[in-house]
Amino acid sequence: MENSEKTELVLLACGSFNPITNMHLRLFELAKDYMNGTGKYKVIKGIISPVGDAYKKKGLISAHHRVIMAELATKNSKWVEVDTWESLQKEWTETAKVLRHHQEKLEASICDLQQNSPVLQKPGRKRKWAEQKQDFSEKKSLEQTKTKGVPKVKLLCGADFLESFGVPNLWKSEDITKILGDYGLICITRAGNDAQKFIYESDVLWKHQNNIHLVNEWITNDISSTKIRRALRRGQSIRYLVPDLVQEYIEKHNLYSSESEERNVGVVLAPLQRNTTEVKA
């Protein structure tokens, strides 16, 4: 398939990034290789969106630091960047809203581009119905456009994310539908069979299975942020598990300790709080 027919993709990863690790960064690389490899997509950007402090997860240190660490980690990346919109919101923001924010942002910038460039059409050319329908989002000029329409945002995640859909009150069912239906998931998993089974056993996942791309991670890569924080508390080295700049930043600012791990203990996680409150109401 030529470049002109490929759908441009932006990969969005939401999460605590507490701290960001080499494993998080690998997710982007694996997803990009996979989606580009299908021949149907062209991955143009990766976005890391650290969650806001209002999420109230245990051990979550301030967004300020988490954003800086993510920026240090992506300093040497040509295509992955950090976005602070979500972290700057005063209240916790559902993932579906973050996806929508980024999709709208993309559409707005495409519109700006199109308004500035002339759209030429052959006079008298009979336009097919399909073309007319697509005209709104795909104004093709006679000059070759590189790809098909507005880039699409897809949510990049690990298998634990997929399984979290099953946790009661963590997700609103309409949000799950939006995420899967309007956007789509790229899920990096070590145990592909478990993920497939999980999809099979869930009606909503099953319905949208074509929008869930499972990508296998062949390397047993267990660099979880939880383990990083534990290693730091025990005075153990985290070198080569996180980018050097991140390791230096953590050390310089003494970010993780037994005290920081006690943050938000006893506090209800924001989505649980919100979803149970609304149910009661």
Added chain:
Amino acid sequence: MILPLEHLLVIEDSRVAEAARVDVSDRMKSRIPVVLLACGSFNPITNMHLRLFEVARDHLHQTGRYQVIGGIISPVNDNYGKKDLVPARHRVAMARLALQTSDWIRVDSWESEQAQWMETIKVLRHHHSELLRSLPRMEDPDQGSASSPTSAAVPELKLLCGADILKTFQTPNLWKDTHIQEIVEKFGLVCVTRAGHDPKGYVLDSPILHRYQDKIHLAREPVQNEISATYVRWALSRGQSVKYLLPDAVISYIREHDLYLRDASPERNEGLPTQGGPTSSFPTTSS
């Protein structure tokens, strides 16, 4: 990393942290200095190789008995004859790049520069004598003007390896029994756990290892990270990204010198799926 005082007051893990990191001069004097030597193909060097050193160092410090003062990476000689082995000059150069940011590990090309492949025991003996030669000399009153290194300061050279290497001691004819004995008795082993291996079991199963089990340190990698160089070579030959698996400088070197471009045949990559590549995934998802 020296922890600030307030961390020492926290009960949880404090004793461990103290033993590992706090610079208490009394402790330092009685600790045995150790240099870790890792032999291998390093084809190419990965973040996991580098982790072995960090994990081993943490483990030895935690025992309270050792102070790791250096690390050596010794890439194997080209004549080892392993398939897909790129020339030693590249493997040494890549290791050097990987270690640019390390303040205690270095690469040594002596083994790779020898005319032929040599057993690990010879590499250990070589580096041990080099270590002795580089020590500050002390006057020995009993021997007049002749000098010798103080026994308290003589560093121990230990072989650093993954648990998979420990298992290879069992492979018939791969190692000489006398060598295995000398390795564990005279030098000592630091063995970092890997998934699917039972290093304690290997030690108990082998009479030689069992006898010298106190000279075999089994270090547990708390954060499992199995970056096999085989996988990396496979990914490179397929044009897939290996970023964050190896240091960026090593990746640049590989690209500049067009290394690992040839797609290795499936037989050479045991354990990896033969239907690999970016487009293969799971039948139920769209492609």
